[in-house]
Amino acid sequence: MKDSSITTSNREALEQFLMDIEILDRIDAKLAPFNVFETLGIINTEIRHSNVLSWLLAPYENHGLGDYVLKKVIQSIVYQNHNDNSTITYTPLDISLLNYNDFVVRREWRDMDVVAFSNKSQFVVTVENKVWSKESKHQLQKYRYIIQEEFPDYQKIFIFLTPYGEPASDKDNWLSFDYDQFINIVEQGMELKGDIISNRVKHFLDQYITTMRRYIVGDEELERVCREIYYKHKKALDLIFEYKPDIYSDIAKDLKELIKQEPELILDTSSKSYTRFSTKEIDTLIEKKGNGWTSSKRILLFEFQNRNNKLVLKLIIGPGDQAIRQKIYEVIKNNKSSFRGKLGKHNNQYTTIYTREFLPKSFEEETNYEDALKKISSKFIDFLNHDLISIHQTFNDNREHLNH
Numbered sequence: 001m002k003d004s005s006i007t008t009s010n011r012e013a014l015e016q017f018l019m020d021i022e023i024l025d026r027i028d029a030k031l032a033p034f035n036v037f038e039t040l041g042i043i044n045t046e047i048r049h050s051n052v053l054s055w056l057l058a059p060y061e062n063h064g065l066g067d068y069v070l071k072k073v074i075q076s077i078v079y080q081n082h083n084d085n086s087t088i089t090y091t092p093l094d095i096s097l098l099n100y101n102d103f104v105v106r107r108e109w110r111d112m113d114v115v116a117f118s119n120k121s122q123f124v125v126t127v128e129n130k131v132w133s134k135e136s137k138h139q140l141q142k143y144r145y146i147i148q149e150e151f152p153d154y155q156k157i158f159i160f161l162t163p164y165g166e167p168a169s170d171k172d173n174w175l176s177f178d179y180d181q182f183i184n185i186v187e188q189g190m191e192l193k194g195d196i197i198s199n200r201v202k203h204f205l206d207q208y209i210t211t212m213r214r215y216i217v218g219d220e221e222l223e224r225v226c227r228e229i230y231y232k233h234k235k236a237l238d239l240i241f242e243y244k245p246d247i248y249s250d251i252a253k254d255l256k257e258l259i260k261q262e263p264e265l266i267l268d269t270s271s272k273s274y275t276r277f278s279t280k281e282i283d284t285l286i287e288k289k290g291n292g293w294t295s296s297k298r299i300l301l302f303e304f305q306n307r308n309n310k311l312v313l314k315l316i317i318g319p320g321d322q323a324i325r326q327k328i329y330e331v332i333k334n335n336k337s338s339f340r341g342k343l344g345k346h347n348n349q350y351t352t353i354y355t356r357e358f359l360p361k362s363f364e365e366e367t368n369y370e371d372a373l374k375k376i377s378s379k380f381i382d383f384l385n386h387d388l389i390s391i392h393q394t395f396n397d398n399r400e401h402l403n404h
Helices: 002-019 021-031 046-057 068-081 092-096 139-150 179-192 199-217 220-232 234-242 247-260 280-285 322-333 369-397 399-403
Strands: 104-109 112-118 123-129 155-162 174-178 265-267 274-279 300-307 310-317 351-359
Touching: 002 234, 046 068, 046 104, 046 112, 046 123, 068 092, 068 155, 068 174, 068 179, 112 139, 123 139, 139 155, 155 179, 174 179, 179 199, 220 234, 247 265, 247 274, 247 300, 247 369, 265 280, 274 280, 280 369, 280 399, 310 322, 310 369, 322 351, 322 369, 322 399, 351 369, 369 399
Parallel strands: 123 155, 155 174
Antiparallel strands: 104 112, 112 123, 265 274, 274 300, 300 310, 310 351
16 A cells, blocks of 8 residues: 555656646756757867857957957956956056957967967967866966967966866966856847847857856756756656666666577676677687686677767677687787777786777767667677678687687
């Protein structure tokens, strides 16, 4: 009776959630519109963000904002830091009087994300853009030395742009600026210059701002709506989350089924992240003298690596009898054309001798599971009909060497 009551309660919670059309429509309105950044899958591509950044900072580009963005970024950062940073030798008034239309913007100049300079005003601005990655060792120091060398007599500003204004390692010279401030400046520019900005540019900038707020700096309105939905339908949403699909578990399950369907293949010890198998052919050629890998004692195994947002099939020489391992490696080394991928360096533990990508990195962001499974099945059939036949042939041709 208790179980029946729980099931009924859960069903009612889900029904109430699904019937609350008004609140679901509000979030759908936020997520539904077409967004070129999401469609092209470039949200997490830092170089694309730097391309848009340099475009917006260039006064002469076709965005219609003129020098507004560059001017406001420089004015804002000088105003915020001129009393606290000894490297700023100019005042907000000095900055306001600059002619920003003279600035030239360079993208990836000497490996720097954005460099903007005016020969007439003798002023140079360097922007290091860090959306997802972290700065590498001595990176900022190196860039500062390059700027000092190339623009020795210019006034200089070094800007470290991050989602939340994190301090730079060289915070005495690099001034922190955050994307929320930057996006606010772009929005203000659109309001002021709306009459001269083309509709195409407006649509693009609207999508850019939406993307940045949703994925980089946070969208307060969207967060508020999501919180309201969660508190109103907590029970239903917790239940949905509890039973949400796990694509990696589904892939592991279906890989095992594909292997079991092939009489020639033998499933070995597996998990969600690793699905291993051998073949009857290989089992007749290579002794089971493995140690510390799987309970089958196999030294040579195919292994689907189902992790790190991608799916790859590898053929690996595992730990075990060193003489057998060496013989296998010598066969592969002398028959590289029969094995895909780069031949790994021979060592005492795990040596990869074959690699084939089944699903690319971040596949789950670009495809649904049914499409992913079709790709896996298609490539698996191709593997059986081509790669595996070639691998078997190579081992059979070297049977004497392997068993000597």
